[in-house]
Amino acid sequence: MTDPLPPPSDRQKTFSMERTEATRITLIGMVLDAVLGITKVITGLLFHSQALIVDGIHSFTDVASDLVVVAVMRVSRQEPDQEHPYGHQRIETLGTMVLGSLLIAVGAALAWDNTLRLLNPDVARIPEWPILVAALVSVLSKEWIYRYTRRVGLAIRSDLIVANAWHSRTDAFSSVVVLVSTVGAMMGYLWLDILAAIAISLLIIHIGWKFTWDSVKELVDTGLSPEDTERLRNTAMGIEGVRDVHELRSRRMGQDILLDIHLVVRPEISVSEGHQIGMQVATAMRATMDNILDINFHVDAENDDDQSPTSEKLPDRGQIRQALQEVMPGELPPNSRLRLHYLKNRVHMELFLEPAPHQEQQDTRELARQMESHAWFGSLRIWYSHP
Structure with a gap:
């Protein structure tokens, strides 16, 4: 038995609103990334800053990720259909994994480039003051778009948008590295800014790994944490008529949770009473965790975990x-x-x-x-x- 989902029309309105918000904030970020990327590359070439050139390339990876986000969000927020009865949110999970992988690749490239610079500090040229201006503008603008994008991502419950916000913040981190490296170079300490660049690159790799690994766990149907599972089990046990909960399985689909639960009730009650108990359990669980999309409950007259399940070969x-x-x-x-x-x-x-x-x-x-x-x-x- 399944707890009914919200009406399709309401769900489609929600999907449409979320898709519109995600597309709008992503396009704003994409325009900003393109402008910053062009500005930083040109400024770095004119005023001798390899770090700013690399930072500009990083901004262009943000443009690529923004294109991925726009495409994925249009597909993942479609209404469920016959081939995808639970919806298309797993496409968003796949997009998050791709975006996380892109962060890892960019971080690794930055780390490698700055490691080479650390081993060969003599090849570096002293940058000029316009580099500081370009880097500062990048830091402020990318921190603004990070906060704006993250707020929208949390509002529409989209891991992909939140991941893209963090990608924007890594660009701000890179620009901070440029600021430090420029000041250090002007003072004669080229190795200090290069070491800081490597540290920030490792942080970028860490953020990308987190998003990639979380997406992989979702794609292989990793369940809720033991704490959340126990909390839901206690919620079910608190409903009148529930004798035991002998199976509670969960999986994620984007920000949504899908549940399967077996409820043990008294064997002499009617089918309709058993179903009513299941509906009360589903309502209580939704009150406990508001991002539960679907609850499939099975009403049992005995606990199959304590003994052999009743044979299907018994007479009808x-x-x-x-x-x-x-x-x-x-x-x-x-x-x-x-x-x-x-x-x-x-x-x-x-x-x-x-x-x-x-x-x-x-x-x-x-x-x-x-x-x-x-x-x-x-x-x-x-x-x-x-x-």
Whole structure:
């Protein structure tokens, strides 16, 4: 049984709004990255700063990542369809992984370039003061776009947008390195700014690795943390009628959570009561964690973890009625009702009869004794209703 999702129209409106916000902030960042990239490369060439040239190339990688983000967000925020009934958010996860990999590559390239500069400090030329101006403008503008993009990413619950915001901040870090290296070069300490550049490059690699590894864990359906899983289990156990939770599985899809849960309830309750208990559990879980997209709950009459699950080879209702008919002296009344309980690989039966006037009641113990010839027989109770 599944807890119903929000109406498709509401979900599509949400997807459309999120896609629009993501595209708008990404295009703003892309224009800014292009302008900064051109400015830093030209300034670095004219005023002798290899660091600023590399920083400008880093800005162009931001432009490439922005194009990836725009393309991925348009696809990942589409409405679920027959081929993707849970939606397309995993495409966003894939995009986040690509973006993280790009951060690793850029960080590694910067680290290698600055390591070579550290080993050969004599080849470096002293930069001029316009480098400081270009680097400072880059730091301020990239820090602004980082904060703006991150705020939008958190608002629309998009790991990809948040990752792109951090990519913007790595550009600001690179520009800080340029500031430090320029001041250090002007004071005669070329090795200091190069060492700082390597440290920032390693930080860029670390950020890229975090996003890549988190995406990989999501793509292989890594579940929630033990703490979150236990919190959800306790929530389910707090609902009246739940005897046990013997299986709780989770996986992520973007910022959303998908759950499968098995609820143990009393075996004698009705199907509708079991379903109602499941719906109450789903509501309580959504109140505990508001990013749960889908809850698939299974209602069990016994705990399959403590014993062998009830076999699917047990007789069905028609076969059981036929077995009862064979041991009963007369025909089963057409208005009789049979309630079956499949527990511990046995069938426990409740037979509800409305006997005709002056008809003798059946000897339940004798009927049960005759039914014991069937290996699957558990127990028999007969209920009579009288006008």
